[in-house]
Amino acid sequence: MAETIPAAGATTEGAIQVGQPRDARVSAPASYDVADFPVPNGREEEWRFTPLERLRGLHDGTAVATGGGVKVEVSAPAGVIVETVGRDDARVGKAGKPVDRVAAQAYSAFEKAGVVSIPKDAVLSEPVRISVHGQGGVAFGHQVVEVGAFAEAVVVIDHTGDATVAANVEYLIGDGAKLTVVSIQDWDDTAVHAAQHTALIGRDATFKSVVVTFGGDVVRLHPRVLYGAPGGEAELYGLYFTDEGQHQEHRLFIDHDTPHCRSNVAYKGALQGRDAHAVWIGDVLIRAEAEGTDTYELNRNLVLTDGARVDSVPNLEIETGEIVGAGHASATGRFEDEQLFYLMARGIPADEARRLVVRGFFAELIQQIGVADLQERLLEKIDAELEASVV
Amino acid sequence: MATLEIHDLHVSVEAENGPREILRGVDLTVKQGETHAIMGPNGSGKSTLAYSLAGHPKYTVTGGTVTLDGEDVLAMSVDERARAGVFLAMQYPVEVPGVSVSNFLRTSATAIRGEAPKLRTWVKEVKEAMERLHMDPSFAERNVNEGFSGGEKKRHEILQLELLKPKIAILDETDSGLDVDALRIVSEGVNRVRESGEVGTLLITHYTRILRYIKPDHVHVFAAGRIAESGGPELADKLEAEGYEAYVKGGASA
Ligand SMILES: Nc1ncnc2c1ncn2[C@@H]1O[C@H](COP(=O)(O)OP(=O)(O)O)[C@@H](O)[C@H]1O
Numbered sequence: 075m076a077e078t079i080p081a082a083g084a085t086t087e088g089a090i091q092v093g094q095p096r097d098a099r100v101s102a103p104a105s106y107d108v109a110d111f112p113v114p115n116g117r118e119e120e121w122r123f124t125p126l127e128r129l130r131g132l133h134d135g136t137a138v139a140t141g142g143g144v145k146v147e148v149s150a151p152a153g154v155i156v157e158t159v160g161r162d163d164a165r166v167g168k169a170g171k172p173v174d175r176v177a178a179q180a181y182s183a184f185e186k187a188g189v190v191s192i193p194k195d196a197v198l199s200e201p202v203r204i205s206v207h208g209q210g211g212v213a214f215g216h217q218v219v220e221v222g223a224f225a226e227a228v229v230v231i232d233h234t235g236d237a238t239v240a241a242n243v244e245y246l247i248g249d250g251a252k253l254t255v256v257s258i259q260d261w262d263d264t265a266v267h268a269a270q271h272t273a274l275i276g277r278d279a280t281f282k283s284v285v286v287t288f289g290g291d292v293v294r295l296h297p298r299v300l301y302g303a304p305g306g307e308a309e310l311y312g313l314y315f316t317d318e319g320q321h322q323e324h325r326l327f328i329d330h331d332t333p334h335c336r337s338n339v340a341y342k343g344a345l346q347g348r349d350a351h352a353v354w355i356g357d358v359l360i361r362a363e364a365e366g367t368d369t370y371e372l373n374r375n376l377v378l379t380d381g382a383r384v385d386s387v388p389n390l391e392i393e394t395g396e397i398v399g400a401g402h403a404s405a406t407g408r409f410e411d412e413q414l415f416y417l418m419a420r421g422i423p424a425d426e427a428r429r430l431v432v433r434g435f436f437a438e439l440i441q442q443i444g445v446a447d448l449q450e451r452l453l454e455k456i457d458a459e460l461e462a463s464v465v
Numbered sequence: 466m467a468t469l470e471i472h473d474l475h476v477s478v479e480a481e482n483g484p485r486e487i488l489r490g491v492d493l494t495v496k497q498g499e500t501h502a503i504m505g506p507n508g509s510g511k512s513t514l515a516y517s518l519a520g521h522p523k524y525t526v527t528g529g530t531v532t533l534d535g536e537d538v539l540a541m542s543v544d545e546r547a548r549a550g551v552f553l554a555m556q557y558p559v560e561v562p563g564v565s566v567s568n569f570l571r572t573s574a575t576a577i578r579g580e581a582p583k584l585r586t587w588v589k590e591v592k593e594a595m596e597r598l599h600m601d602p603s604f605a606e607r608n609v610n611e612g613f614s615g616g617e618k619k620r621h622e623i624l625q626l627e628l629l630k631p632k633i634a635i636l637d638e639t640d641s642g643l644d645v646d647a648l649r650i651v652s653e654g655v656n657r658v659r660e661s662g663e664v665g666t667l668l669i670t671h672y673t674r675i676l677r678y679i680k681p682d683h684v685h686v687f688a689a690g691r692i693a694e695s696g697g698p699e700l701a702d703k704l705e706a707e708g709y710e711a712y713v714k715g716g717a718s719a
């Protein structure tokens with residue numbers, strides 16, 4: 075039995091596949107060693123949308139760490155343990171292996187890993203803040219966030235400045251724990267940032283990820299979710315605002331390999347300007363053993379001007395019929411002239427009306443996140459971004 | 466005294482086989498304090514007139530003039546027209562996802578009044594206006610027109626009318642789709658604005674029903690893209706009795 079259900083949208087492709095090879099999007103097996111991956115040439119499934127020539131050598135071994143390429147600062151409420159450890163630390167690499175050449179390059183090249191541990195049962199009243207500030211150099215990074223059983227934490231990772239960075243971020247989420255991570259890519263428009271985010275979700279644990287990408291010349295993020303035990307829940311939210319000349323790529327993979335886990339994905343992007351390029355890949359695999367899975371993924375794009383391009387590829391592979399639900403939606407639309415007219419007919423000038431519509435488009439997603447003061451801050455960020463850009 | 470003057474207005478839309486003329490020479494003058502009912506069969510061009518006055522980009526003016534106190538309305542952008550005092554209550558109000566009613570109203574009032582209304586008085590003003598229209602306070606937190614019932618959409622339009630206080634109000638089938646209660650509430654809202662004596666009203670409708678609540682000074686029959694006959698309130702009674710047939714026969718087909 076094979077069925078293919080194409081998704082709607084002009085620059086959108088997608089399918090629900092049954093019984094397809096699970097590694098269809100990966101050209102080499104996962105490995106910690108960069109030498110196990112051939113240098114990509116751009117024809118591989120996982121590289122075909124990426125402008126390799128703009129990766130500044132992160133993909134072919136020519137990028138060399140400059141030392142002090144980025145400055146990392148961590149501030150955490152009392153009780154949280156913040157460490158810098160060697161690569162032999164047992165927690166490093168525990169969530170999963172790098173799955174592409176750049177992630178493996180980062181893994182092979184980093185010197186010290188940052189580890190933030192939230193002890194068992196701790197409920198943090200303040201977020202942990204990790205600031206990654208680019209200082210113009212090349213850096214390979216590794217960060218682990220470990221949340222003990224039944225602990226609850228919010229971690230905010232802010233990326234600013236200019237740098238060429240490849241990194242791995244691991245989230246180890248203990249049984250019954252709740253982790254919310256906000257990763258903001260607010261880079262200068264010259265930065266190059268490629269990272270794999272791997273979350274390993276414990277029994278009945280909850281992982282909420284909010285990825286916000288505004289800046290960078292090239293940003294290529296690869297959030298991955300694995301379930302270590304039944305009852306886990308992942309909510310992955312994302313928003314991006316892709317301006318003229320920017321390439322912003324978000325490639326998600328959720329591996330439902332464990333029964334009775336849930337995942338919900340919602341990513342929204344707005345694009346404007348010539349050669350603004352957004353790529354969204356949503357791979358969800360429901361393995362034969364993952365009965366009782368409930369998953370939904372959505373990607374929406376709003377194209378504000380001519381010359382911008384979106385590639386949106388949801389992909390759901392289902393190997394068991396014993397599931398609660400599985401679905402996806404992907405749509406890419408042009409700016410709604412009727413909305414603009416309605417607002418302008420109430421005296422609101424065109425540029426302000428456009429900002430309101432785009433803000434509303436993102437606000438719809440932000441309203442779903444369900445962490446009140448976070449929502450406020452994200453809306454402020456959106457406002458600032460919209461204020462700064464022409465639209 | 467504010468006066469809207471429409472003279473020999475011709476408007477086309479882009480259809481599959483090229484431009485198609487919908488309005489074929491509309492002449493109408495609406496003065497502040499007056500209420501004009503425009504009545505006509507479906508497809509006669511009533512909404513086209515309303516949208517053209519508001520400046521919807523889909524409609525191309527191919528001839529004629531529209532002035533508000535001598536100012537060329539057709540030269541203004543959509544938002545300029547609104548700020549000049551033209552208000553269109555739409556037949557089909559548009560959903561704006563993620564934008565709350567309260568944010569929308571305040572942004573709009575700020576644009577129309579030229580300065581942000583003082584927060585305290587504004588909150589009170591909106592609250593009272595909503596109460597008069599029997600709208601639940603929670604309404605303000607909903608997204609504009611999203612999931613609104615037909616009646617809620619029309620109340621929301623009239624709420625804006627009351628808050629924005631235009632010189633010329635164009636109400637496009639505000640009555641359609643309303644039950645008797647909602648029709649009464651919405652009509653009362655329109656009448657409150659009319660009683661100020663500061664608005665000229667263009668009441669577009671297909672049915673005579675709303676004229677029981679809102680008494681027009683003038684009634685115009687709209688057919689085939691122009692005004693076919695004008696008269697006083699008695700013309701509405703004639704239409705109620707005889708329908709539009711006499712006007713449709715006279716060459717409504719495009
Ligand atoms: N965008 C459009 N393209 C083609 N025809 C249109 C368009 N808009 C309106 N029309 C046509 O113009 C005529 C008048 O429409 P409308 O102004 O909506 O009439 P009314 O409001 O009186 O029912 C109708 O025949 C309608 O089909």
Ligand SMILES: [Mg+2]
Pocket residue numbers: 511512513556637638
């Ligand atoms: Mg109409």
